[in-house]
Amino acid sequence: MAGTPADHGFGAIVARHRGYFESGKTRPVEWREAQLTAIETMMTERSDDFFAALWSDLRRNRVDADATDVRFVADEAAHARRHLKRWLHPEAISTPLALAPARAEVRFDPLGVGLIIGAWNYPVMLTLSPLVAAISAGNAAVIKPSEVAPACAEVIARHLPEYLDPEAFSVVTGGVPETTALLDQRWDHIFFTGGPAIGRVVMTAAARHLTPVVLELGGKNPTIVHSSANLSVAARRIAQGRWQNAGQTCTAPDYILVFKDVAGPFLAELKAAVQSFYGDDPRHSPDYGRIVNHRHFDRLVGLLDGAEVYHGGQHDRDDRYIAPTILVNVAADSPVMQEEIFGPILPVLDVDCIEDVITTIRSRPKPLGLYIFAEDRDVAARLLDATESGDAAVNDCTIQPLIRELPFGGVGESGMGKYHGEWGFRAYTNARGVLYHSTILDLGVRYPPYSEHERLRGFVMRTMM
Ligand code: NAD
Numbered sequence: 001m002a003g004t005p006a007d008h009g010f011g012a013i014v015a016r017h018r019g020y021f022e023s024g025k026t027r028p029v030e031w032r033e034a035q036l037t038a039i040e041t042m043m044t045e046r047s048d049d050f051f052a053a054l055w056s057d058l059r060r061n062r063v064d065a066d067a068t069d070v071r072f073v074a075d076e077a078a079h080a081r082r083h084l085k086r087w088l089h090p091e092a093i094s095t096p097l098a099l100a101p102a103r104a105e106v107r108f109d110p111l112g113v114g115l116i117i118g119a120w121n122y123p124v125m126l127t128l129s130p131l132v133a134a135i136s137a138g139n140a141a142v143i144k145p146s147e148v149a150p151a152c153a154e155v156i157a158r159h160l161p162e163y164l165d166p167e168a169f170s171v172v173t174g175g176v177p178e179t180t181a182l183l184d185q186r187w188d189h190i191f192f193t194g195g196p197a198i199g200r201v202v203m204t205a206a207a208r209h210l211t212p213v214v215l216e217l218g219g220k221n222p223t224i225v226h227s228s229a230n231l232s233v234a235a236r237r238i239a240q241g242r243w244q245n246a247g248q249t250c251t252a253p254d255y256i257l258v259f260k261d262v263a264g265p266f267l268a269e270l271k272a273a274v275q276s277f278y279g280d281d282p283r284h285s286p287d288y289g290r291i292v293n294h295r296h297f298d299r300l301v302g303l304l305d306g307a308e309v310y311h312g313g314q315h316d317r318d319d320r321y322i323a324p325t326i327l328v329n330v331a332a333d334s335p336v337m338q339e340e341i342f343g344p345i346l347p348v349l350d351v352d353c354i355e356d357v358i359t360t361i362r363s364r365p366k367p368l369g370l371y372i373f374a375e376d377r378d379v380a381a382r383l384l385d386a387t388e389s390g391d392a393a394v395n396d397c398t399i400q401p402l403i404r405e406l407p408f409g410g411v412g413e414s415g416m417g418k419y420h421g422e423w424g425f426r427a428y429t430n431a432r433g434v435l436y437h438s439t440i441l442d443l444g445v446r447y448p449p450y451s452e453h454e455r456l457r458g459f460v461m462r463t464m465m
Pocket of ligand 1: 117119120121144147148174176179193199216218342
């Protein structure tokens with residue numbers, strides 16, 4: 001079907017990139033370094049276009065836009081460029097005496113042509129940060145930004161070909177038909193960021209060619225506030241994590257499990273934190289974002305139906321504004337507790353003891369992040385041992401992906417595969433074990449007929465293991 005209208009010409013694009021990859025042009029360290037430098041240059045020279053697009057799509061303020069998208073991507077590229085030679089260096093593996101003289105090593109070989117499908121909430125970071133990993137590992141790639149953040153998709157599509165090697169990289173814009181046609185192609189790797197429902201669509205398509213995938217998905221991130229927590233610091237960090245980007249962050253706290261004895265003071269601190277960050281009317285705060293579109297706005301406002309609002313709750317459809325909202329007396333089976341909220345609403349549930357917390361977390365799919373606010377270290381250790389999540393933080397939340405060498409990614413329903421720093425490099429490589437064996441010695445005991453040298457052979461084979 002390559003080149004037919006049904007495939008939108010994607011077959012030809014993949015074939016061109018695969019041809020280039022197979023020519024070996026993407027393998028030299030110098031080429032990779034040049035592409036990483038080009039990303040740094042693009043993020044610097046075109047930063048105003050990226051800032052404007054992030055404002056237009058999400059009303060993201062410049063400080064957040066720099067920390068999570070523009071500067072973040074430039075720094076990720078610089079970090080990879082600086083560490084590339086070390087990551088790429090083959091890892092020596094010791095060989096058994098019976099094989100001497102020999103040596104073995106792990107090479108980190110590129111996979112080929114990757115497809116990167118991004119989500120809309122951090123539209124620059126979620127497409128270009130996987131691209132940094134793909135480049136470091138020596139791959140070609142096609143990038144498909146989310147159509148739900150159209151201004152960012154347009155800026156990426158406009159500038160990326162100006163800076164990066166067009167024989168190795170393309171940007172495809174579009175929605176479901178285009179993504180479906182892309183998934184029809186044979187890829188050497190697929191990197192998907194989005195929800196678990198589309199994650200299943202991606203994995204099904206990948207299965208046809210046994211293509212390896214990284215799935216960066218979402219989920220409901222539990223956040224525990226223990227009786228021993230520093231309540232004012234916990235409230236401020238949770239407020240930042242939940243209400244940055246108007247709550248549209250995959251690692252944000254999705255719901256709070258607060259120990260009953262500190263629930264009252266914690267709620268008061270949380271409300272105070274919101275007011276000190278965004279003022280009495282967050283609508284006028286230059287630091288507070290908007291909901292990405294009306295579909296998501298309607299979905300989120302629907303979650304407020306019948307809920308008990310402790311703080312916030314105001315909304316304005318024309319402005320796609322929903323105030324930072326805290327819900328209390330939330331039942332575990334209420335609508336807001338069924339799916340990832342992905343917006344500025346934070347349900348707070350009371351718990352009596354650690355067992356309650358563990359039961360609640362274990363009764364739900366494995367989340368992307370798990371956050372524990374407790375000064376009592378045993379509490380954190382116990383909760384980490386008794387639960388599973390992609391990442392976790394103790395006395396903080398949401399920001400752990402900013403630590404460059406901390407593996408980032410989900411587990412179970414929240415995804416598979418890790419990236420950032422060397423973890424991203426590894427995700428895009430084939431760890432290829434290679435044995436280099438000398439022909440100087442060639443012990444006969446390894447070959448049939450086995451009846452000969454039986455005792456000696458047993459000894460030699462054992463030393464080979
Ligand atoms: P989504 O799953 O709706 O879409 C993601 C991408 O898939 C988009 O590029 C879209 O064009 C494409 N797509 C949509 N429908 C498709 C279909 N039927 N077939 C093929 N492709 C299709 O996700 P979203 O709404 O963009 O993002 C929100 C979700 O992403 C949340 O669940 C959030 O937690 C998650 N997320 C995860 C991370 C992470 O790093 N783990 C980061 C950001 C967002």
